[in-house]
Amino acid sequence: MNTASPTTMTPGSDRRPTDASAVAVRALPGIGEIRPGDDLVDLIVVAADRAGGLRDGDILIVTSKIVSKAEGRIVRAADREQAITDETVRIVATRAHEGGVTRIVENRQGMVAAAAGVDASNTPDGTVLLLPVDPDASARALARGIRSRTGLSIGVILSDTLGRPWREGQTDVAIGAAGVHVVDDLRGGVDALGRPLTVTMACLADELAGAGDLVKGKASGCPVAVVSGLARAVGPLDLPGAASIARPSDRDLFRLGTDEAIALGRRTGHEQGFASGRAVGHAEGFAAGYAEGAAAARAEVLMARAARRNARAALVGAGADAAGAGGGGAAVAVAGAGAGAGAAAVGGFGRERAETAC
Numbered sequence: 001m002n003t004a005s006p007t008t009m010t011p012g013s014d015r016r017p018t019d020a021s022a023v024a025v026r027a028l029p030g031i032g033e034i035r036p037g038d039d040l041v042d043l044i045v046v047a048a049d050r051a052g053g054l055r056d057g058d059i060l061i062v063t064s065k066i067v068s069k070a071e072g073r074i075v076r077a078a079d080r081e082q083a084i085t086d087e088t089v090r091i092v093a094t095r096a097h098e099g100g101v102t103r104i105v106e107n108r109q110g111m112v113a114a115a116a117g118v119d120a121s122n123t124p125d126g127t128v129l130l131l132p133v134d135p136d137a138s139a140r141a142l143a144r145g146i147r148s149r150t151g152l153s154i155g156v157i158l159s160d161t162l163g164r165p166w167r168e169g170q171t172d173v174a175i176g177a178a179g180v181h182v183v184d185d186l187r188g189g190v191d192a193l194g195r196p197l198t199v200t201m202a203c204l205a206d207e208l209a210g211a212g213d214l215v216k217g218k219a220s221g222c223p224v225a226v227v228s229g230l231a232r233a234v235g236p237l238d239l240p241g242a243a244s245i246a247r248p249s250d251r252d253l254f255r256l257g258t259d260e261a262i263a264l265g266r267r268t269g270h271e272q273g274f275a276s277g278r279a280v281g282h283a284e285g286f287a288a289g290y291a292e293g294a295a296a297a298r299a300e301v302l303m304a305r306a307a308r309r310n311a312r313a314a315l316v317g318a319g320a321d322a323a324g325a326g327g328g329g330a331a332v333a334v335a336g337a338g339a340g341a342g343a344a345a346v347g348g349f350g351r352e353r354a355e356t357a358c
Helices: 040-050 064-070 077-087 135-150 203-215 258-336 337-358
Strands: 025-026 059-065 074-076 088-097 102-105 112-114 128-130 155-164 167-178 223-228
Touching: 040 059, 040 128, 040 135, 040 223, 040 337, 059 064, 059 135, 059 203, 064 128, 064 155, 064 167, 074 077, 077 102, 077 128, 088 258, 102 128, 102 135, 102 167, 112 155, 135 167, 155 203, 167 203, 203 223
Parallel strands: 059 155
Antiparallel strands: 025 223, 059 223, 074 128, 088 102, 102 112, 155 167
16 A cells, blocks of 8 residues: 655645636446456446547546445445454544444544444445455556556546544545545645645545545446546556545544543543552652661660660679678678678678669
C-alpha cells in the first residue's frame, strides 16, 4: 500500500475550472451483478463503449463493493461480528443500541469506519462484504488495465460510504485511488481578495467520490460513474493513493470517542496516581519507620547502659562490705575477746548492707 504523502497539483494555483459546466458526471449503466473472478476491466470498458466511450482525462468512480465481489471478499453473514473483529486494528468507540452494538474502529486499510467497513447492503442473501485488501492496489490494477485497453489516460477512484464526526448522514469518500492527484494543495496561493492561503488543502479524491455518488446512487445498479473535465487532476499511476489521505496518528485530534477518552483518562490517572502514591507512601513510611526504629534502639541502648552501671555499682558495694567484714573478724580474733559474738554481729551487718544495695 502506498502511504507516501499526497502528491498534489501545483502548490499555490487553483487548478479547478472556473466554469462549473466544464465538469460533467454521468453514471455508467450496464455493468450488471459482479461475481468472484469477474474481469472488471473488460466489464467497465464494454459498458463505457455502449454509453458513448471514454475520453482522455476521464476519472472513473468505482464503488468498492464490485471490487470486493470480484476479489472474492465475501463471508457468511453469520460470521459478521467475527469478521469485524478480524478486520479491526484499533477500537475508537462503541455504542450500544436496540439493534446491538455499533463499533467504530480503525481497520486494516487504515480507515476509521463503522463495523470496519464490513457491509451487508447490495450483497447476496446470507453474506456480507469485506473491503478490498489493498484498495490502492486494486485501483491501480483497474487503471492500468483500462489504460492498456483504451490507450487513454484514465484515473480511478474506489469509493465507499462513510459517516463523519459531528455531522448526520453519510457520504462517499475515496478509499483507493490511482492516476489521480488526491489532494489539491492551495497553500502558498491567495484567495479572491488577495489574502494568503496557508492551510487550504482540498481533498480532491473525496470530492470526486461524492460527486460520483450523486449519479450512481445506492440502489440504481450503476456502480461506476465517469467524471469528465478534470483532466488536469489525472497523472501517472505511481502517484500516492488514497492511503496517503489518512491523517497520521500524531496529528489526529480525535483518536478516541468521548466516552472512551474519558474512561482512558480515568484509568490512566488512577494507575499513575496509585503508583505515585505507593512510591511516596513507601518512602514516607520507610523514613518514619526508620526514625521510630532508631529512637527505640537509642532508648534500648541507654537503658542497657544504665543497667550495666547499676550492676557495676551493686558489685562494688557488695565487695566493699565483704572486705570490711573480713577485717573486723580478724581484729576480734587477734584480740581474743568475744570472737563468736563479734563474728555474728559483723556478718549480720554485712548482710544488711548487701540487701540494701540490691
